Amino acid sequence: GENVEQHPSTLSVQEGDSAVIKCTYSDSASNYFPWYKQELGKGPQLIIDIRSNVGEKKDQRIAVTLNKTAKHFSLHITETQPEDSAVYFCAALMGRDNQGGKLIFGQGTELSVKP
Amino acid sequence: GAGVSQSPSNKVTEKGKDVELRCDPISGHTALYWYRQSLGQGLEFLIYFQGNSAPDKSGLPSDRFSAERTGGSVSTLTIQRTQQEDSAVYLCASSLVPSGLAGFKGDEQYFGPGTRLTVT
Numbered sequence: 001g002e003n004v005e006q007h008p009s010t011l012s013v014q015e016g017d018s019a020v021i022k023c024t025y026s027d028s029a030s031n032y033f034p035w036y037k038q039e040l041g042k043g044p045q046l047i048i049d050i051r052s053n054v055g056e057k058k059d060q061r062i063a064v065t066l067n068k069t070a071k072h073f074s075l076h077i078t079e080t081q082p083e084d085s086a087v088y089f090c091a092a093l094m095g096r097d098n099q100g101g102k103l104i105f106g107q108g109t110e111l112s113v114k115p
Numbered sequence: 116g117a118g119v120s121q122s123p124s125n126k127v128t129e130k131g132k133d134v135e136l137r138c139d140p141i142s143g144h145t146a147l148y149w150y151r152q153s154l155g156q157g158l159e160f161l162i163y164f165q166g167n168s169a170p171d172k173s174g175l176p177s178d179r180f181s182a183e184r185t186g187g188s189v190s191t192l193t194i195q196r197t198q199q200e201d202s203a204v205y206l207c208a209s210s211l212v213p214s215g216l217a218g219f220k221g222d223e224q225y226f227g228p229g230t231r232l233t234v235t
Binding site for chain 2: 043044093101
């Protein structure tokens with residue numbers, strides 16, 4: 001069935017180091033892959049997304065890569081800061097025939113950046 | 116501008132009672148989505164609206180759950196005869212156009228703060 005696997009479930013890094021979170025998806029028709037950051041008690045916030053026609057996208061310290069053949073995508077955060085500490089979710093769009101679709105989410109990665 | 120808003124922010128109810136959760140999407144957004152997040156879990160899709168119609172209700176867990184959207188704007192999610200396993204954070208999201216329309220920007224989903232439902 002429709003599935004997104006996310007690893008690791010927890011990640012602890014030192015301030016200034018890089019963090020990488022990886023996801024795999026099952027539906028080869030998926031064409032949109034957003035990443036969300038969720039802080040305690042708040043709703044998920046869209047931080048970056050990638051569509052299936054590109055392999056990489058960057059926005060300042062955040063980058064996302066996509067390998068359609070292998071059906072996996074990754075989030076890279078460089079020069080991490082304590083305020084990057086949060087739970088990060090990957091998602092893949094499941095839909096058919098351009099009718100609009102639902103997002104299937106990974107289980108989340110709790111990132112902790114130690115000062 | 117204003118983001119997605121949800122009310123109430125917290126709801127405590129007794130098992131067996133009905134509850135209504137409300138979502139106000141971003142003005143002008145045609146698509147609206149409901150998700151559920153159980154403690155420490157990822158988000159689980161419930162239902163999606165395009166305008167007032169619901170092309171995808173596949174995520175509703177039982178017939179106790181229903182949702183409607185009127186006027187192409189506000190949506191309410193109703194849970195009848197609540198059970199303890201319904202306890203979760205219910206999140207609403209909206210997008211300018213339905214997510215996934217080929218090559219179209221504006222289909223990013225923006226989330227509200229959620230309603231925390233506790234069934235005692």
